[in-house]
Amino acid sequence: MTKKILVLPGDGIGPEIVGQATRVLDALIADHGLDMAYESALVGGSSFDEHGVPLTDEVLEQARQADSVLLGAVGGPKWEQYEIAVRPEKALLKLRSELKLFGNLRPAILYPQLASASSLKPELVSGLDVLIVRELTGGIYFGQPRGIRTNNNGEREGFNTYIYSESEIERIAHVAFRAAMLRGKRLCSVDKANVLEVTELWREVMTRVGKEYPDVELTHMYVDNAAMQLVRAPKQFDVMVTGNMFGDILSDCAAMLTGSIGMLPSASLDANGKGMYEPIHGSAPDIAGQNKANPLATILSVSMMLRHSFGEEALADKIENAVSTVLDQGYRTGDIYTDGMKLVSTSEMGDAVLAAL
Amino acid sequence: MTKKILVLPGDGIGPEIVGQATRVLDALIADHGLDMAYESALVGGSSFDEHGVPLTDEVLEQARQADSVLLGAVGGPKWEQYEIAVRPEKALLKLRSELKLFGNLRPAILYPQLASASSLKPELVSGLDVLIVRELTGGIYFGQPRGIRTNNNGEREGFNTYIYSESEIERIAHVAFRAAMLRGKRLCSVDKANVLEVTELWREVMTRVGKEYPDVELTHMYVDNAAMQLVRAPKQFDVMVTGNMFGDILSDCAAMLTGSIGMLPSASLDANGKGMYEPIHGSAPDIAGQNKANPLATILSVSMMLRHSFGEEALADKIENAVSTVLDQGYRTGDIYTDGMKLVSTSEMGDAVLAAL
Ligand SMILES: CC(C)[C@H](C(=O)O)[C@@H](O)C(=O)O
Ligand SMILES: CC(C)[C@H](C(=O)O)[C@@H](O)C(=O)O
Numbered sequence: 001m002t003k004k005i006l007v008l009p010g011d012g013i014g015p016e017i018v019g020q021a022t023r024v025l026d027a028l029i030a031d032h033g034l035d036m037a038y039e040s041a042l043v044g045g046s047s048f049d050e051h052g053v054p055l056t057d058e059v060l061e062q063a064r065q066a067d068s069v070l071l072g073a074v075g076g077p078k079w080e081q082y083e084i085a086v087r088p089e090k091a092l093l094k095l096r097s098e099l100k101l102f103g104n105l106r107p108a109i110l111y112p113q114l115a116s117a118s119s120l121k122p123e124l125v126s127g128l129d130v131l132i133v134r135e136l137t138g139g140i141y142f143g144q145p146r147g148i149r150t151n152n153n154g155e156r157e158g159f160n161t162y163i164y165s166e167s168e169i170e171r172i173a174h175v176a177f178r179a180a181m182l183r184g185k186r187l188c189s190v191d192k193a194n195v196l197e198v199t200e201l202w203r204e205v206m207t208r209v210g211k212e213y214p215d216v217e218l219t220h221m222y223v224d225n226a227a228m229q230l231v232r233a234p235k236q237f238d239v240m241v242t243g244n245m246f247g248d249i250l251s252d253c254a255a256m257l258t259g260s261i262g263m264l265p266s267a268s269l270d271a272n273g274k275g276m277y278e279p280i281h282g283s284a285p286d287i288a289g290q291n292k293a294n295p296l297a298t299i300l301s302v303s304m305m306l307r308h309s310f311g312e313e314a315l316a317d318k319i320e321n322a323v324s325t326v327l328d329q330g331y332r333t334g335d336i337y338t339d340g341m342k343l344v345s346t347s348e349m350g351d352a353v354l355a356a357l
Numbered sequence: 358m359t360k361k362i363l364v365l366p367g368d369g370i371g372p373e374i375v376g377q378a379t380r381v382l383d384a385l386i387a388d389h390g391l392d393m394a395y396e397s398a399l400v401g402g403s404s405f406d407e408h409g410v411p412l413t414d415e416v417l418e419q420a421r422q423a424d425s426v427l428l429g430a431v432g433g434p435k436w437e438q439y440e441i442a443v444r445p446e447k448a449l450l451k452l453r454s455e456l457k458l459f460g461n462l463r464p465a466i467l468y469p470q471l472a473s474a475s476s477l478k479p480e481l482v483s484g485l486d487v488l489i490v491r492e493l494t495g496g497i498y499f500g501q502p503r504g505i506r507t508n509n510n511g512e513r514e515g516f517n518t519y520i521y522s523e524s525e526i527e528r529i530a531h532v533a534f535r536a537a538m539l540r541g542k543r544l545c546s547v548d549k550a551n552v553l554e555v556t557e558l559w560r561e562v563m564t565r566v567g568k569e570y571p572d573v574e575l576t577h578m579y580v581d582n583a584a585m586q587l588v589r590a591p592k593q594f595d596v597m598v599t600g601n602m603f604g605d606i607l608s609d610c611a612a613m614l615t616g617s618i619g620m621l622p623s624a625s626l627d628a629n630g631k632g633m634y635e636p637i638h639g640s641a642p643d644i645a646g647q648n649k650a651n652p653l654a655t656i657l658s659v660s661m662m663l664r665h666s667f668g669e670e671a672l673a674d675k676i677e678n679a680v681s682t683v684l685d686q687g688y689r690t691g692d693i694y695t696d697g698m699k700l701v702s703t704s705e706m707g708d709a710v711l712a713a714l
Binding site (some may be wrong): 119121124155156192223248 | 481505522549558580581588602607
């Protein structure tokens, strides 16, 4: 049966970068006779402008029916005036939650060609290959109660709830341990168990699940130290696993180790291999519509889709190799540009990847 | 009247680094006829081992009576088996909360002599001077309800509450805006207002208080982006202000920009200038008792004490100049050692600072 992909370009640079990613997908479908088809829909601010909500029921239903989703980015200052419940970001959170995409994989790999674009000194990052596993459908992002209320002193107060149940921790633990088994067999669980009870439970459950994976060396680290260690000596890590909020912060903190957040794809998976794939960067409204954005994170997200949702390992490798080739050839968008390289636009980078496929 | 200082060495390397800091204080008291006296007490794991609690009522009362507190560090694996309520860290949290030390100042300054010890490329950090203002007595660290309970499905779940009232946000806003007025007049407030209602209120109140400081340029940044920008281009920041949890993570993330967390002091102030002063690093149990730790963060914390609690600006400068001198002379503890420098012990570093005073 034809595999269905839902493409959600979103806001800001979303349509530009997704445009290049679907060109790559088109080429693979044509060249390899893949039985895949995709359709596009509005999401985020562009959906809000058209329909008054960031995610319509129809699009959510399309996403449910699809075998996987490719998303660009959502949000921008234009919609910051609205309440959280109808902001573009809400579409993303609702998709993650409704599709039960609890397992978020965020690889941070330094392409050797980009060593000089990294913020860190070369000796600290050469050969860097860390996988951050982020729990994506729980924690403080979704915890109830939440809101802004008037307290007993007649003052307003804002509140959110950071909450995890044992089963939520268990299932992300298994994702992380299995990922570690396929890699360097070292897993670092990040928490704040010296202060927050919710992460005390997190640490306890991680330790218990770890007994089922005796080959994996499990360590624990406080989140403040983890942020520091990512900057001090990131190569000490193989796989890291953490909750929704800490994962958000740490994966962005790790981004600059690889030269640019514009290089980093992600996969958000449910229990059955269905996934949503998106670059970890945002909608970059400041450069939207200028054909300047780096499409490689989105193109690499297509590679993750082929690997994780469709079992097309060889084609996934093919995309990654093409990305490596264009970097060898010196093509650089502005975010990864360094002296002596060839500065190209979003679409020229897409051209180069297509040529290298 | 004699100014009273309570000295709380704490655990791990705490006693060693505080020992060097009090030598510096002794020298200043003697040389300048300062009317100051200090006494020491147990705190953290060392108090737990002796009294069964990490902070006794007597020591808390001593801290209340004192004009300021100098603290080393608390915690270690030895006490990780105990519940959060009696862990060494609890002493720190209780002191901060009971003494109402809501305004935490964490300067991240790169001494030019340590440029080569920074993780970041020199051009990204040379001249770095950022001040992180962290709210220290509210947010998720202290929010109620909290704990581990059995939910309706019969499963255990851990939960904490991230909460801020308007007045809590207002008072830390004033601390941050006033600090910005004395520096580069730029303040970046860090939140996650696209997801968390509590930080939506944070952003609203920051913006409102900002109207009272028309000379300060206020910007807002999401915490994930802030973590990335600290690694990408930290010199864009003058003063940053954020809540308790984000401040914990971001200040550690910033630490390696300055070469070592072993260089970073902090001040935690109440509304009247009373303060607790401590290095931002932890108790480093792995090197405790080996005369290896870097005492400079604690010595610089004494400098912050003289400046913020006692108005002794000239003596505060004197300590900072002495630290700069020992770095010029090439003295380095292990954490900041680079080729060609003189590797020294904790106490030798103390000797060098005393000689340079
Ligand atoms: C846009 C935002 C809601 C989102 C998040 O916080 O999860 C983004 O930062 C990410 O990391 O995917
Ligand atoms: C020891 C710990 C409780 C503390 C904190 O989280 O505040 C420390 O990390 C700090 O930053 O002072």
